[in-house]
Amino acid sequence: MSRELEQWLLEERREGFKEGYEKEFKKGLKEGEDRVAALFKRMKADGRLQDFSDALKDKNAREKLYKEYGIE
DSSP: OOHHHHHHHHHHHHHHHHHHHHHHHHHHHHHHHHHHHHHHHHHHHTTOHHHHHHHHHOHHHHHHHHHHHTOO
């Protein structure tokens, strides 16, 4: 295989990886936002305003609330 062809293939792989990474990153970000929004909507409906503050400050508290509300 020629050096030029190898270089072209390497660049194509890098570009494909970059595009895939960006797409999946955006997808993951949206899923995370949707998850937080679902949690906060349910907490608001239950009048758990103090837990809003705890969930914003503490990831472990937030994870417990996800489990409590059955949010995956």
